[in-house]
Amino acid sequence: MKNNKNLNFDSQHIWHPYSSLVQPSVIQEVLSAKGVRLTLADGREIIDGMSSWWSTIHGYNHPRLNQAAKSQIDQMSHVMFGGLTHQPAIDLVRKLVNMTAAPLQYAFLADSGSISVEVAIKMAIQYWFAQGFTHKQKLLTVRNGYHGDSFGAMAVSDPENGMHSMFAQVLPKHLFAPAPTCRRDEDWQDSDISEFRQLLIDNQREVAAVIIEPLVQGAGGMRFYCPEYLRQVRALCDQYDVLLILDEIATGFGRTGSLFAYEQADICPDILCVGKALTGGYMTLAATMCTDKVVKGIASDGSGALMHGPTFMGNPLACRVACESLDLLMESDWQGQVKAIEQQLLDELSPYQSKEGVKEVRVKGAIGVVELHQPVDQYMDWLSDFIVDQGVWIRPFRNLIYIMPPYIINKADLAKLTKAIGAVIDRLSL
Numbered sequence: 001m002k003n004n005k006n007l008n009f010d011s012q013h014i015w016h017p018y019s020s021l022v023q024p025s026v027i028q029e030v031l032s033a034k035g036v037r038l039t040l041a042d043g044r045e046i047i048d049g050m051s052s053w054w055s056t057i058h059g060y061n062h063p064r065l066n067q068a069a070k071s072q073i074d075q076m077s078h079v080m081f082g083g084l085t086h087q088p089a090i091d092l093v094r095k096l097v098n099m100t101a102a103p104l105q106y107a108f109l110a111d112s113g114s115i116s117v118e119v120a121i122k123m124a125i126q127y128w129f130a131q132g133f134t135h136k137q138k139l140l141t142v143r144n145g146y147h148g149d150s151f152g153a154m155a156v157s158d159p160e161n162g163m164h165s166m167f168a169q170v171l172p173k174h175l176f177a178p179a180p181t182c183r184r185d186e187d188w189q190d191s192d193i194s195e196f197r198q199l200l201i202d203n204q205r206e207v208a209a210v211i212i213e214p215l216v217q218g219a220g221g222m223r224f225y226c227p228e229y230l231r232q233v234r235a236l237c238d239q240y241d242v243l244l245i246l247d248e249i250a251t252g253f254g255r256t257g258s259l260f261a262y263e264q265a266d267i268c269p270d271i272l273c274v275g276k277a278l279t280g281g282y283m284t285l286a287a288t289m290c291t292d293k294v295v296k297g298i299a300s301d302g303s304g305a306l307m308h309g310p311t312f313m314g315n316p317l318a319c320r321v322a323c324e325s326l327d328l329l330m331e332s333d334w335q336g337q338v339k340a341i342e343q344q345l346l347d348e349l350s351p352y353q354s355k356e357g358v359k360e361v362r363v364k365g366a367i368g369v370v371e372l373h374q375p376v377d378q379y380m381d382w383l384s385d386f387i388v389d390q391g392v393w394i395r396p397f398r399n400l401i402y403i404m405p406p407y408i409i410n411k412a413d414l415a416k417l418t419k420a421i422g423a424v425i426d427r428l429s430l
């Protein structure tokens with residue numbers, strides 16, 4: 001009864017991601033969560049396949065993350081970052097500097113992934129502006145990308161993916177090359193990058209930076225591409241003197257099998273965005289890291305002030321939990337966990353390749369994707385009920401059923417997720 005009241009109020013007053021208040025969609029109330037399980041208000045337990053959008057890599061309600069948050073609350077939850085600093089921010093940036101490639105020595109603590117992308121774009125534009133290249137204000141990227149929902153981030157996300165087409169008139173116009181297609185380095189063909197190269201050559205005067213998600217394109221299509229493409233992008237950025245921004249907000253902290261995806265291409269970006277799993281999914285925090293070259297470039301006309309400073313910048317509570325989450329990660333056997341998930345996803349999802357309605361099954365690290373021939377959006381209402389009835393939490397979008405479970409998931413629970421995906425495919429093809 002109480003639950004119905006809650007859901008009624010929710011459907012009448014609260015916007016959810018990409019949702020309507022006129023045609024509210026089916027929604028579940030979560031009471032609590034522990035490990036890989038969510039407990040719903042009606043008492044049912046479901047296994048989370050989404051890591052709450054890539055973030056809860058250690059699972060929910062982790063005693064060490066809880067303790068970190070509690071002790072930080074008793075010291076100070078927040079203090080402004082203008083003119084003040086604190087141990088949690090210092091500890092966190094020290095860890096980030098140590099974890100990432102050696103040239104990435106500087107961090108801006110942002111309040112969400114989208115904001116870290118905004119800051120990355122500002123860094124790139126300020127870098128050139130300060131050196132007198134005021135015409136270098138465009139970004140070059142690839143199609144099928146996703147970099148966030150704020151205006152600057154939208155402007156470099158896929159322009160035709162449906163999400164942002166409405167705002168096309170107010171968004172700055174950037175340059176889009178075709179999405180990478182090469183899957184394995186062995187199959188590399190120069191034609192994969194030729195349009196990208198030509199766009200860069202033709203617009204070199206205007207291009208400040210390239211921005212791209214390394215190896216895995218997330219919300220823009222859950223597509224994987226080969227490290228050679230990334231190596232080529234780095235080489236072209238060097239050759240034509242533009243900065244390289246890597247958006248590792250989804251891929252960072254082990255998800256693809258290396259701590260950062262760029263390691264698989266053996267390259268280093270000039271600017272790096274991280275977020276999502278940074279606090280283990282406890283609260284919102286992201287960071288934009290950069291090299292000495294970027295810091296010096298921004299400073300070449302004087303003060304070197306980077307023009308950004310959110311109210312909750314460097315929030316101590318978020319920083320303290322992030323420190324604990326990174327410690328947990330580095331003390332764990334995350335490589336072994338991700339490898340085991342990858343192997344099980346390959347074993348259990350690959351057979352679905354032959355099911356009716358399936359276009360492609362693909363797996364990379366702890367990410368499993370089933371791409372269908374048809375979109376599922378029109379079925380989402382019964383589909384989300386059906387999925388919960390299978391005892392799992394999976395959230396398909398467009399023609400994609402995909403999972404990226406917490407690293408701590410065990411074999412039996414992961415098998416329930418892959419089995420549920422099979423049931424969804426079968427049900428959809430009826």
Ligand SMILES: *Cc1c(COP(=O)(O)O)cnc(C)c1O
Binds near residue numbers: 117147249275
């Ligand atoms: C989620 C995501 C973002 C946006 O992060 P928010 O925290 O949702 O603002 C940006 N880039 C990538 C690659 C993402 O996956």
